[in-house]
Amino acid sequence: MFRNILDKGRRLAGLGSLVAALTVAAPAMAQDKETIVFGGSIPLSGVFAFAGIHIHAGLTDYTAWINSEGGINGHPVEYVMEDTAYEVDRSVAAFKKISGSESPATYYGDSTGFMKTIASELNSQGDTLMSGASFATALTDNEQYPYQFIPGPNYSQMFGIILEYIASQGESGDMPTVAFVYSDTEFGKDPIENGKARAAELGIEVVEDIVTKPGSVDVSAEILKLRRVRPDYVVFHGYVLSPINEFMVQMRQMGLDTEFMGTFWSSDKLIIDKMGADADGYMGVMPYNYYDSEESGPMLDALRAQAEKSDPDAGYRPTGYMQAWFNAMVWTEVIKRTLDADKELTADNMAEALASIEDWDTGGIIGIPVTVRDMSFPVGRIWRVNAEEGRYEPVSDWIHLD
């Protein structure tokens, strides 16, 4: 416990040094060009804090790195955030405060709820491009959310990638069966209907769909239902850890040889760390290379070097960190393209720059060049837990949906 507190102290001290360094460096760089602000409603506390602290670290580290590279076209970058406790009203208040005082060009939203709530204000302001923690399918509706994008595939597209993988394991006329297990939340329900439609197109039978309470304490009844239909695959969505572990352990205790898969927020290393050997064989769809994967590339190497530099004791960086870094990379690319075209940093111009991204090399963060489709990056890869090695290993090629 005391070591934990000491580690925290050291990390806070490291963070403090970083903030101090930025405070000193930013004015010197800003003598030439105006500072570009990345804003953020970040859940450093509350139910999403486990990811929020890594999202914050990712954005902080990226900002330090891009400034060390000379900023964006010579503009220094500043990252300004407020803790939201993952509450929509606090996220909205943080946005109003930061957009009122700092005029951020881009902004990190901490939830689908916040990003939907703030859409009309974002649209009327017209000077900020937003992305964030959400991969909600609804946010890829360009009519309603023209200034918001998804930093990867949306949840429906993640299901599409998972189902393509499952289809590749079967043969026409003898396709594996699948069950969907999801939480009773907007997040959980997001891809289910589209997932069923895609499964039907691929000839995959969805033999059961099970909805559970978020943070469900007991899922025995749901597992008994699955025992009766014996799916070849169970796809989880809307969870971070529990009750995935219970489904896997109990279904294996029943002698079922079902395979288990999950979407982005259900595919962090947390599952391996907490479940240990029970996590072996679990598969997840991930649009980015894992921090500890064997992949490399100039940007992935820069990320690892910056992470090591900012907190040498942190070790592995979770998917929230990778996601935040990729968000900031996209913001940088969009701002750069807008500035290169001699245009103002308005939301319209940045959205246009975003839509122009085609076959973009992300320097190893994503393993293949990516193209923006409907304000999202519909690409991902299936990774499988090797519990003995304590990490995910790729079991599919990169899948880019059209």
Added chain:
Amino acid sequence: MDWMFFGEISLAGLAMGGLYSLIALGFVIIYKATRVINFAIGEIMMFAAYLFLAFAGGMEMSAWIALPLAVAGGSILGGVIEKTMIRPMLGESPISVVMVTIGIASILVGLVEFIWTADPQLLPSFLPREPVFIGELYLAPKIAYGFLIGAALLIVYLLYFRFSRGGVALRATASDQAAAYSMGINVRRVFSMAWVFGSLAASLAGVLVAATGGLSPQFGIIGLSVLVVVIVGGLDSILGALIAGVFIGWLETVAGAYFGGEYRMPATFLVLAVILVIRPYGLFGTHEIERV
């Protein structure tokens, strides 16, 4: 109808209901003796579960040593809360006391986030993993063994309250504080005892529930959902807590299995609404008559 499936579902629901009863008992003991509705009961459960994680996970103690230590830690926490924060509130309005318990809940959440971080956790596995069959009916081992441990404590409590001097003092204080005081019962000590015993029940339930469903700083929400059980059974009825806990556990599971997980809560709240209309003081609660 698949009766085998119904039997298995019912068994799982009844076993889970047993754990609900244990949490509800924690509520009821404290309310019965002190008239305080303890909104921090879920967070006391959570704290004990984190203590178990620290002892069995961090310090790698045997789970069977870590379990009593964690439960004792949770009980001591209850006693400390009573002595330092609730007792000074004696005589204040019930709303103020309730607000204090809500404040305590927030402090405990902050404390565990500070010590153990906000990451979701799984407790080290300590219950047997072999499937349990009752006849041909399957029961998840964690639920089955969790129920047995919880039921053992329930029996100890019932015997204690029925036959021991402490139990009699607690029941006497619950029925008439002034009379108990005049008969030489140390009412303040009874208050402390109620918080310690209530927290003990909640702490054991906390470890058993967390062993099944995982642990996070938001775990305490479960304590609030058991409020339904307590209101249905009657806030001051131990028997009510036991019966309502088992019934609500069964109902929730059956509703979830046949209608979908989204109907678990509506089913229990429907029962709550009906009970509140028919018997506002709960199935077994005391019907207090105020004479004006």
